[in-house]
Structure formats: C-alpha cells, structure tokens
Amino acid sequence: MLLQQLINGLALGLIYALLALGYCLIYGTLSFLNFAHGAVALVGAYVTWYSFAKMGMSYLLAFIVGAVVGGIIGVIMERIGYKPIRNAPKLSMIAVSVGFSYILVTGLQIVFGVSPFRMSIGTTTPVYHIGSLQFSSVLLWILVLSVTLMAGLQVFIRHTKQGMSIRAVSLDRDTAGLMGVSVNSTISLTFFIGSALGAVSAIMMTTYLSQVSPMMADSIGDKAFAAVVLGGIGSIPGAMVGGVLMGIIESIGGTIWNAQVSGGVSFVVLILILILKPAGLLGKGDTTV
Amino acid sequence: MWKRVLSILLVLGLVVGIFSGCKSKTATTIKIGLGMPLTGTSGVEGTGIARAAELAVKDVNDAGGINGQKLELVEMDDVSDPKQAANIANLFVSDTGIIAALAGYNSVCVLSAAPIYNKAHLTQIGVGCSSPYVTDAGPYTFRVWNSDIYRASFDLQILLDAGYKKVGIMYQNDDFGRGALKVSQDMLGKLGLKPLVVEGFLLGETRDFNTMITKMKNAGCDSVFCLADEGELCAFATQCAQQNWKPFLSATGCYNPNVIKLGGQAVEGMVGDGFWDPAQLPANVVSFFDRISKAYAKNGEVIVEDPVTPCGYSAIQILAAALKSGAKTREDVNKYLTTLQNFKALVGTISFDSNGDTKIPLVRVVIKGGKYVLYTGPQS
Numbered sequence: 001m002l003l004q005q006l007i008n009g010l011a012l013g014l015i016y017a018l019l020a021l022g023y024c025l026i027y028g029t030l031s032f033l034n035f036a037h038g039a040v041a042l043v044g045a046y047v048t049w050y051s052f053a054k055m056g057m058s059y060l061l062a063f064i065v066g067a068v069v070g071g072i073i074g075v076i077m078e079r080i081g082y083k084p085i086r087n088a089p090k091l092s093m094i095a096v097s098v099g100f101s102y103i104l105v106t107g108l109q110i111v112f113g114v115s116p117f118r119m120s121i122g123t124t125t126p127v128y129h130i131g132s133l134q135f136s137s138v139l140l141w142i143l144v145l146s147v148t149l150m151a152g153l154q155v156f157i158r159h160t161k162q163g164m165s166i167r168a169v170s171l172d173r174d175t176a177g178l179m180g181v182s183v184n185s186t187i188s189l190t191f192f193i194g195s196a197l198g199a200v201s202a203i204m205m206t207t208y209l210s211q212v213s214p215m216m217a218d219s220i221g222d223k224a225f226a227a228v229v230l231g232g233i234g235s236i237p238g239a240m241v242g243g244v245l246m247g248i249i250e251s252i253g254g255t256i257w258n259a260q261v262s263g264g265v266s267f268v269v270l271i272l273i274l275i276l277k278p279a280g281l282l283g284k285g286d287t288t289v
Numbered sequence: 290m291w292k293r294v295l296s297i298l299l300v301l302g303l304v305v306g307i308f309s310g311c312k313s314k315t316a317t318t319i320k321i322g323l324g325m326p327l328t329g330t331s332g333v334e335g336t337g338i339a340r341a342a343e344l345a346v347k348d349v350n351d352a353g354g355i356n357g358q359k360l361e362l363v364e365m366d367d368v369s370d371p372k373q374a375a376n377i378a379n380l381f382v383s384d385t386g387i388i389a390a391l392a393g394y395n396s397v398c399v400l401s402a403a404p405i406y407n408k409a410h411l412t413q414i415g416v417g418c419s420s421p422y423v424t425d426a427g428p429y430t431f432r433v434w435n436s437d438i439y440r441a442s443f444d445l446q447i448l449l450d451a452g453y454k455k456v457g458i459m460y461q462n463d464d465f466g467r468g469a470l471k472v473s474q475d476m477l478g479k480l481g482l483k484p485l486v487v488e489g490f491l492l493g494e495t496r497d498f499n500t501m502i503t504k505m506k507n508a509g510c511d512s513v514f515c516l517a518d519e520g521e522l523c524a525f526a527t528q529c530a531q532q533n534w535k536p537f538l539s540a541t542g543c544y545n546p547n548v549i550k551l552g553g554q555a556v557e558g559m560v561g562d563g564f565w566d567p568a569q570l571p572a573n574v575v576s577f578f579d580r581i582s583k584a585y586a587k588n589g590e591v592i593v594e595d596p597v598t599p600c601g602y603s604a605i606q607i608l609a610a611a612l613k614s615g616a617k618t619r620e621d622v623n624k625y626l627t628t629l630q631n632f633k634a635l636v637g638t639i640s641f642d643s644n645g646d647t648k649i650p651l652v653r654v655v656i657k658g659g660k661y662v663l664y665t666g667p668q669s
Contacts, residue, residue: 001507008499114332116520118551120527127533136531209496210527211520211551215330216496254500258488260462262500 004133005255006248011139011208013247014146018201019220020227020239021153022194026074027234028170029190030086032093036077036100037198038221042214043104044070044199045206046112049119059121066203067196073104074195075188083184101217108214116213119206142204149200150240153193157236166190170234198224219263230270232283241281246270318361321346321608322381322390324374324402325416327366330493330520333547335394338416338601339364340585342391344577345605355612360605363387369394369492371401378402382409388612389414389622391604394597395492396420396465403430412623414608416600419541420468424644431626431645433600433607433636440562441469441541442476443651445514447560448539451667453512455485457505457536459498459525460516462489469516469541485510490521498525499532506534515540523552530555544654544661546593552656560664562651564596564636567661574599577635596636603634 019041026034048066051057057065081096121138128135135143157163165186168176177183202220206212223246231242246266253265273281323342326335339362346360354360363384367374374393381390382405390406393399393415400422406413407427415423415432419440423432448456458473460466466489477484485508488501502525505513513529513536515522522542529536535558542548543561552559565571570578577599582592610632611625630640639647655664 001503004503004507005500008503012497012499109328114328115547116523116551118523118527118553120531120553120555134532136533138531208499208531209524210531210555211496211524213520215493219494219496250497251500255504259490259495259498259501262497263494 002252002255005251007133007135007139009248009251010244011142011247012205012250013244014142014150015201015205015208015243016223016227016246017240017243018146018149018197018204019224020231020243021150021236022196022198022201023224023228024231024234024236024239025166025190025194025197027228028236029166029173029187030082030093032090032097033225033228033233034194035094035097035221035225036104037195037224038202038219039101039104039217040070040073040077040195041198041202041220041224042212042217043073043108044196045119045202045212045216046108047199048203049117049206049212053117053119063200063203067199070199070202071192071196074191074198077195078188078191083187101221105214105217108217112214114214116211116215118210119212120210121207138208142208145200145204149197153197154236156193162186162189226267226270228280230273230280232280235280235282238280238282245281318359318386319355319388319612320361320363320384320386321605322377322384322387322392323362323364324367324377324381324390324392324398325364325394326369326398327364329366329368329370331369331394331417331518333519334417334545334595334597335366335369337595337598338391338394340581341577341598341601342605344580344584345602345609349605349609355609360609360612367393367395367398369398371395371397374398374402375405378405378413382406382411387411388616388619389608391416391601391608393418395463396423396468397463399423399430399432400426400464403427406430409619410623411619412608412626414604414626416604417597418465420464421472422464422468424646426645428627428645429623431641431647433604433634433639433647434597435649435651436646437465437469437472437541439648440651441472441516443562443653444539444541444543444560445473445476447562447653447664448512448514448537449480451512451537451560453537454482455509455511456482457486457488457508457510457513458484458516459488459490459501459513461492461518461521463492466516473514473516484514490517492518492521495521496524498528501525502529502532502534505536506532510536512537512539515542518542519545519547519551523548523556526552526555526559543656544596546595549656549659549661556656557659558656560653560655562596563654563661564599564649564651566652566663567594567654568663570594573635577602599636603636603639606634607632607639 044066047069048062051062165181169186227243231238249266250262254262350359365377389412392413394417396418399415399418403426407429413430419437460470486505538559544563611622616622632639653664654661
C-alpha cells in the first residue's frame, strides 16, 4: 500500500510542482510573490470545465483553451496592475496581487455560484496494473504531462532566445534592457507562461479531484506558495523538488494518520526545513519578497 | 420685555412641536430571524431553506398575516461557519423585534449559537442539523429534522440489510459527523462488527480522497458508510470510480438533487433516506415544489424535490401557528413549541419531545438511472 500511496503522492506533487514553477518564473522577473497566482490558475480550470461540460468541446481542446485563457489573464493583470507600480515598494505589488485574487475569486462566485461542479473526463476510465500497483488513466496522464511540461520548460529556458531573455531579466532587469532585451515583452511572456502553467496544474488538479469550485483558489495558492518556499524562492529546480516533496509528504501523512492532517503535515515539514535551511532546499540567498 | 416674552413663547412652541411628533411606536411586522448558509459549502441547502421560509411567510401574509400584522424574515448568511452563526445569534437576540429564529443547517452552527439563544430565551429552530448533540442544546433549541440516532442508524441498516459486513466509514469531522460516527460505531458494535477503516475529513477543505480510498481498498472494504454532504460525498464517489473501485455506498447526504448533478454515473446505486417515495410524493409536496420552481427557478435552473426544503417551510408554519394561537413574547413562542403535538406540517406530523426533537418517518431511496427511486433491496 505504501508504494501505491507514494504514486498517488507523486501525481499530486507533480501538479504542485507545475504550480510552483509558475510562481517561481514570475518571482524571477519581478522579485515578488504573485498572490493572485492561485486565482488565475482556477479561472483557467473553470474555463476548461465550461468549455468541456457546457460548450461540448473535447477535453483536449478545452484543456488548451483553459491554459491559454489563464495565460492571457496573467498578462492582462501584469499590464494593468503590476507594470505601473514596478518600481514601487514590493508591498504595493503584493497588495495589488491580493486584490486581484479577491476580484477573480468573487467574479467566479458571481458568475458560476459557490457550489462545486463535476470535472470528470469519464467515470469508466481504464486502470492499468504493474504488479500490485494501480495506475488510473487520470494518474498516468498527470505523470506524463507534468514531466513533459517541466522538461519542455527547462529546454525553453536554457536553449531558446526568449528563455535567455527571461533569465537575463531575472538576473538584472536594467542591464538586460541596456543589452537590447525588450523588458516589457519578456515580463509579459513570463507572466503568460507562468499563468498558463498555473492554469494547467489547476486543470489537472480539478480533474484528479473530479470537482472545480471557487473555494479551491486558496488551497491552490497556498500549496504553490509553500512548494516555492520549500524548494527555494527563485530556483526553478527547487520549485519542482519542493512541489513533488509536498505531494509525497501529504500522501504519506494521509497514510500514516488521515486525510485531515495530510495538508498540515506538509507544512510542518516545511517549517522544519526552513528552520534548518531558511533559503529552502535549493535556494541560494536573497529571500526578500 | 416683549422681545423676552416672544422668545420664551417661541422656545415653548418649538419644544411642544418636537414632542408632539413622538407617538408610541406600534410594530407593523413580526420579525423572525433566519440564519442559514446562503453561500459556502452548504449554500445550496441553506438557500433552499431560505426560499421555503420566504414562501411560507408570503403564504401567511397573503392570508391576512397574524392579527393584522405581517410576518417579516430577517435573513443572514452564516456561511456554515460556527463563528458567524454565533455572531448572527447575538444580532438576533439583541433585536427585540425578533420573536424567534430559524437558525442553523450545519449541526456545528446550531450548537455554536444555541447557548446564546438559550440564554436570551429566544427560540431557535434548526433544519437539517442531525447531530445527536443538538438534542441537549437547551430548552429553546428545536429542530425540524431527524436526529442521527434515528437517521444514521436507518442509513447504516440499509447497508447491513444488503449483506455488506466489511464496512469503511468516512465522516465529516464536526459535530454532525462525530455524532453520527458514534451512533454508527455503537450500532455495529452491538452486532459484533467493527468498521475496517474509519477516516475523517474537514468540511470545505478536504477534496483529495485518493489516499483514503487506497486505504479502504487495501483493508478489503466492500462498502462505505458516508457521513458527508454532497461536495465531499461526490468527490469521494468519483475518485472511487477513477480508481475503478465500486463499493456499496450508503450516505446520509444521499437524497440531495445536487448529488446526482455532481456525482453523475459515479453515484449510481448509492442509497440513503427520504421522507416519501420519490415516485409518489404527496400532492401538497408536489404543489409546494411547483410553487418554489415558479418563484425561484431562473436561467434554466431546475429545482428538484429534496427533503430539506419542506422542513424550512414547516418550521415557519409552526412559528406562525404559535403566533396565531396568541403568542406575543419569546417565552410564549417557546411554551407553544415545547407542548406541540401532532401538528400537521408540510413535511408530516410534527410533535416535539422534551428535548425539542421530532421524528419524521423515513423511507429507503436509491439513485437509479440518474434519479431517486424507492429502494426495495439489492435487486432494486
């Protein structure tokens, strides 16, 4: 059973890792934690649900639409909310992000109500076995897609011109601008990718849990934040490691104790790790937000 | 001198004028407080109760009111939060115009507010709150709903009668769930049985049941007794289906149209309890739901019969009867309810015992073909 629970935890952890990656990318360019990340991600999940369940789109197309819309909302937020106050104290940007989060979640509640909706790609999904281990189709799809996206992101960041621009802006925005990098476009691209990744992970999470509801915004945001801090703020590999660890710890906590404490256990571990290593597992130094 | 006299007369005139505007206030409405979860995790049920109460108040007012006075509902949203329920209780008790309160759907909210209502001698009627702990909440707390001593036992018995013995229990970790869990464990204990897995979850917070499901499968459970409302109940059922596991599910929260909408195919075969045969609802209940639909169904919303909503209507019927019988104070209302026997309400005949509890007879229901039908056994 423990191995099965580890697999369950790995699937959840990969979702958290994708969420954390989005957070981390945005932090890299603007050096602040975007507390609207969870809300934007959830909007993407709602768009997918609506496209699939109400408009009759195929799940794959609805998935892509949700991710793209999540990305676009991230860009719009950056342009109208964060760009004008880029040079203001970070507290102002944090306050704006909290405001955006509230507006988006309230908007979802007004449009769709507060009750959850079913997010399911089918109730008779095949299940595969390797020995005593069981892999549902949803679980397999999460494992494959998450790893693919993370690998793809690494390739993009390391080996493309746009990825190089993002890294340059993260290192030193002003110098990057002087070296000919279009800072505004790069930041917008980062927000698009980060928010789209967030939307993808929220879509996967809501499909895995089989429900979408406005109440999920806080837990999505909290998990992403915790994974980023655990892995080390500003570290992309750290975000991945932090996310996966959180999922596995939750699953083990749920196995040893119960589902009620599983979320709390991961935060207890986070605190212990931060006491020993304040910069996070793979973080390097400056942890200002 | 004349100026002085004139000034004094003017001042006197102003003073008299001010006081002549004061009349003794006579209330034109009788206020009933309504504190229900209008939003949040139980928003669907709470909204249903509020709509039913509004309809009942309208019916009373359209029939002439209470001795020339209209009934008025003062609605507040407790969001299923016990702290908010207590705040609402404080507001209601401090409003001397409120003569009684229809307050609390979630047992934890009823229990949180009960000490406030009981101290202020303001009658509190809960709807949907099944925890056995509500029984001892105080002489001013009543409920138009069954206690889990009856209801949870009834639903667990369906599972046992269907031949399942390897039971897992998932329960909402609050006053409702813990109370129903104790009833269930005691009942199984008397039969020499013990649940193989017992797992709690946090209302509104726990959505991932995969770990719990893996545990139950590993322990060999062939059935699960679910002490949960629709959100968590359907998430559990759907995640069971995703893991290709189909245990026999009996749930106290089964009979709720949202369960079918949210659970889809995953909740087919789930059993629970209701007040009537879904295919043969009493005429007055059919008429009630028609009226609710006409009044509130908008934007294609389909309002389906459920057991909770008629209880909200019945609670107002009882309070209106108390007022019509001559109750003028909060104590009068409480005295009426304390001695209420064989009252013909929409939901059935209501009699309150010395603890403010009533017993509404139940029938077994099952979800079959996307709707509720009477459950007659495993062959249903």
